Amino acid sequence: MAEKHGQETSLRSITRDEVAKNNTEDSLWTIVDHKVYDLTDFLEAHPGGNVVLQQYAGKDSTTAFYNLHRHEVLQKYADLCIGLIEGEKSEVVDMKPGDLSPVPYAEPIWLTPAFKSPYYKESHRQLRRELRVFVDEHVKPEAQEKEADGTYISQELTDKMAANNLLAMRLGPGKHLHGKKLLGGVKGEEFDYFHDLVIAQEFVRVNSRGFQDGAFAGMMISLTAIQQWLNNDSLKQKVTDECLSGKKFMCLAITEAFAGSDVAGLKTTAEKTPDGKHYIINGTKKWITNGMFADYFVTGCKTSKGFSVILIPKEGNEDNITVKRIKTAYSTAAATTYIQFENVKVPIDHLLGREDNGFIVIMSNFNHERWMMACGVTRWMRTVTEECMKWSNQRLVFGKPLNQQPVIRQKLAKMISLTEACQAQLEIITYQMNNMTYAQQNKLLGGPIGLLKSYATRCAHDIADDAVNIFGGRGITQGGMGKVVEQFHRTYKFDAILGGTEEILADLGVRQAMKLMPKAML
Numbered sequence: 001m002a003e004k005h006g007q008e009t010s011l012r013s014i015t016r017d018e019v020a021k022n023n024t025e026d027s028l029w030t031i032v033d034h035k036v037y038d039l040t041d042f043l044e045a046h047p048g049g050n051v052v053l054q055q056y057a058g059k060d061s062t063t064a065f066y067n068l069h070r071h072e073v074l075q076k077y078a079d080l081c082i083g084l085i086e087g088e089k090s091e092v093v094d095m096k097p098g099d100l101s102p103v104p105y106a107e108p109i110w111l112t113p114a115f116k117s118p119y120y121k122e123s124h125r126q127l128r129r130e131l132r133v134f135v136d137e138h139v140k141p142e143a144q145e146k147e148a149d150g151t152y153i154s155q156e157l158t159d160k161m162a163a164n165n166l167l168a169m170r171l172g173p174g175k176h177l178h179g180k181k182l183l184g185g186v187k188g189e190e191f192d193y194f195h196d197l198v199i200a201q202e203f204v205r206v207n208s209r210g211f212q213d214g215a216f217a218g219m220m221i222s223l224t225a226i227q228q229w230l231n232n233d234s235l236k237q238k239v240t241d242e243c244l245s246g247k248k249f250m251c252l253a254i255t256e257a258f259a260g261s262d263v264a265g266l267k268t269t270a271e272k273t274p275d276g277k278h279y280i281i282n283g284t285k286k287w288i289t290n291g292m293f294a295d296y297f298v299t300g301c302k303t304s305k306g307f308s309v310i311l312i313p314k315e316g317n318e319d320n321i322t323v324k325r326i327k328t329a330y331s332t333a334a335a336t337t338y339i340q341f342e343n344v345k346v347p348i349d350h351l352l353g354r355e356d357n358g359f360i361v362i363m364s365n366f367n368h369e370r371w372m373m374a375c376g377v378t379r380w381m382r383t384v385t386e387e388c389m390k391w392s393n394q395r396l397v398f399g400k401p402l403n404q405q406p407v408i409r410q411k412l413a414k415m416i417s418l419t420e421a422c423q424a425q426l427e428i429i430t431y432q433m434n435n436m437t438y439a440q441q442n443k444l445l446g447g448p449i450g451l452l453k454s455y456a457t458r459c460a461h462d463i464a465d466d467a468v469n470i471f472g473g474r475g476i477t478q479g480g481m482g483k484v485v486e487q488f489h490r491t492y493k494f495d496a497i498l499g500g501t502e503e504i505l506a507d508l509g510v511r512q513a514m515k516l517m518p519k520a521m522l
């Protein structure tokens with residue numbers, strides 16, 4: 001059996017003449033990137049069939065191979081490699097866990113050699129370095145498996161993330177991190193919104209949209225509200241500990257079949273019992289991410305004079321809560337759920353904030369959620385741009401690489417520019433977040449963050465569109481060369497809808513600006 005791909009020094013040296021002699025189905029060798037692969041026993045198993053392999057028997061198939069396969073195929077089938085061509089060295093970049101991509105624009109400017117940024121300190125760089133290794137080694141393999149089979153994050157991975165305080169870091173900066181030592185040796189106290197940005201963008205690199213949302217998004221957008229608004233301190237501590245240690249899962253249950261962004265139109269009711277000690281909750285919720293396996297539901301309800309947010313534990317209410325899976329455009333790994341609450345009884349100290357004042361609870365929570373989505377979709381856009389840069393470089397059309405066509409270069413220029421513009425705007429806003437109190441952020445950043453998310457998802461729309469055209473049939477095929485582009489094109493709309501639609505957020509940005517308008521005349 002051959003050594004793992006990349007360990008060239010231990011590979012046997014083989015001449016091209018020797019390879020040429022192994023050109024029958026009884027012994028079929030081929031050369032890819034100066035390495036020799038024995039495909040004799042792979043002929044029948046090859047997904048592209050045996051005929052194409054026979055056409056390259058004994059020959060160098062490097063160009064043909066990269067015209068049709070991702071490099072990861074060679075990493076997966078490393079055992080087929082039997083040697084290295086004498087006097088030659090492989091040239092294709094063999095990425096290891098944690099590596100930065102050498103493709104231009106595949107990394108943000110602050111991670112590009114020789115470029116500088118005023119925003120990132122050594123601790124951001126250290127966190128990113130260690131986190132990328134963690135994500136590549138532990139999260140990516142499971143994410144891709146679950147994305148494909150539609151099942152949920154494993155307890156083993158959840159535990160690993162909890163042990164490294166990764167669940168806690170998803171909530172952003174705050175007291176919940178104080179006293180903790182984080183990846184890269186970062187102290188919990190120094191964790192700021194740029195660390196938060198690093199976390200958000202590195203996780204997106206698993207390229208598994210459904211899994212990513214199912215595993216992390218629900219808790220990220222609901223536990224923050226518990227921290228800020230739940231009045232019962234011991235309950236707050238208990239729930240926070242359970243969720244951040246990965247023992248329990250939480251989701252945010254606001255939207256219904258009846259209303260999404262229009263919170264006033266919600267129909268789930270919470271009525272007080274005659275003794276005033278409990279709420280009785282009745283109603284339904286729709287599109288609730290990770291609701292299938294949630295232990296806690298942070299739920300929007302109509303109360304006597306308005307809208308309130310209440311924490312509903314599943315424990316004790318098992319017979320009164322039903323969950324049904326909703327199939328959406330993304331993988332069922334997201335655990336998107338239709339929920340019914342039927343006479344669910346919870347003590348009144350499970351209320352967040354004040355009764356009938358739930359609007360502020362939801363609104364104050366939105367800034368971080370929307371900013372986080374802008375971090376994510378911007379990073380996705382970058383990954384898709386990288387895919388297009390690579391593909392147009394290796395794909396041969398009309399006898400030359402695709403990127404020799406000016407029309408393709410125009411598309412790449414647009415993709416790069418849109419991605420860099422979003423990242424730049426994101427970093428400017430992140431810097432403001434770092435220098436404002438929570439109250440100032442609520443007052444001043446709702447509009448700018450709304451405009452940022454709305455613009456980023458519009459850019460995602462354009463990038464998805466161009467990327468599919470660059471990839472052709474592969475851009476609409478799950479698996480193989482176009483798999484990342486296909487997934488992005490299928491799922492980028494989630495960012496345009498979740499957490500406030502593109503239109504509502506654009507409008508919010510302008511309305512907030514209008515409120516600040518002085519009596520200035522032309």
Ligand code: HEM
Nearest residue numbers: 037047048052053056061064065068069070073077480481
């Ligand atoms: C080390 C050698 C090779 C391995 C391990 C390999 C493996 C694979 C795998 C896993 C696929 C499934 C699609 C994907 O995941 O990308 C595939 C598809 C395919 N392979 Fe190979 N392959 C090898 C060499 C070749 C060669 C030399 C040719 C000849 C040109 C070839 C032609 C094809 C074709 C035509 C497809 C279908 C691609 C498509 O649907 O777009 N393969 N191969």
